[in-house]
Amino acid sequence: xxxxxxxxxxxxxxxxxxxxxxxxxxxxxxxxxxxxxxxxxxxxxxxxxxxxxxxxxxxxxxxxxxxxxxxxxxxxxxxxxxxxxxxxxxxxxxxxxxxxxxxxxxxxxxxxxxxxxxxxxxxxxxxxxxxxxxxxxxxxxxxxxxxxxxxxxxxxxxxxxxxxxxxxxxxxxxxxxxxxxxxxxxxxxxxxxxxxxxxxxx
Numbered sequence: 001x002x003x004x005x006x007x008x009x010x011x012x013x014x015x016x017x018x019x020x021x022x023x024x025x026x027x028x029x030x031x032x033x034x035x036x037x038x039x040x041x042x043x044x045x046x047x048x049x050x051x052x053x054x055x056x057x058x059x060x061x062x063x064x065x066x067x068x069x070x071x072x073x074x075x076x077x078x079x080x081x082x083x084x085x086x087x088x089x090x091x092x093x094x095x096x097x098x099x100x101x102x103x104x105x106x107x108x109x110x111x112x113x114x115x116x117x118x119x120x121x122x123x124x125x126x127x128x129x130x131x132x133x134x135x136x137x138x139x140x141x142x143x144x145x146x147x148x149x150x151x152x153x154x155x156x157x158x159x160x161x162x163x164x165x166x167x168x169x170x171x172x173x174x175x176x177x178x179x180x181x182x183x184x185x186x187x188x189x190x191x192x193x194x195x196x197x198x199x200x201x202x
Contacts, residue, residue: 047072141191
């Protein structure tokens with residue numbers, strides 16, 4: 001006799017130690033985006049509550065932590081769309097617009113890696129994303145970015161906000177955003193190439 005798919009009961013089976021560990025990761029993620037400890041705390045609390053409340057929707061197709069991060073991303077995106085930040089001063093925007101000569105050689109007009117500049121071990125990015133070690137190194141590299149670069153990168157690449165939404169939120173032009181993303185990707189590439197991909201080919 002066929003049995004219906006088993007649903008995961010998050011509230012009854014989740015390990016409290018796992019929740020505590022994941023909560024720290026979620027808080028770091030939220031702080032980087034929201035720039036406020038209080039707002040980050042509230043967003044994480046809401047995300048965890050939503051995960052527990054909707055635990056029957058988790059079917060094990062993704063890691064539990066990944067599922068919780070997806071819920072938090074939605075909470076953060078909602079918050080970012082509901083408020084505005086003060087525009088940056090002209091001097092800070094000018095500093096971010098300084099463009100090194102290596103950027104056009106690394107990225108195309110869409111902001112994507114050029115094939116020749118792409119790190120050698122990125123042929124299978126999905127495999128890397130499932131590695132806890134890779135994620136730990138990526139998180140460390142991301143935390144080394146200047147605050148604005150890290151925030152813009154996360155808003156665009158992780159929270160997946162549109163460029164115009166980021167412009168409205170941070171008071172920047174689309175040109176500012178593209179330059180900041182270029183610089184963030186360059187710094188992340190160098191950090192990951194040194195700390196992850198170079199190790200993978202040794």
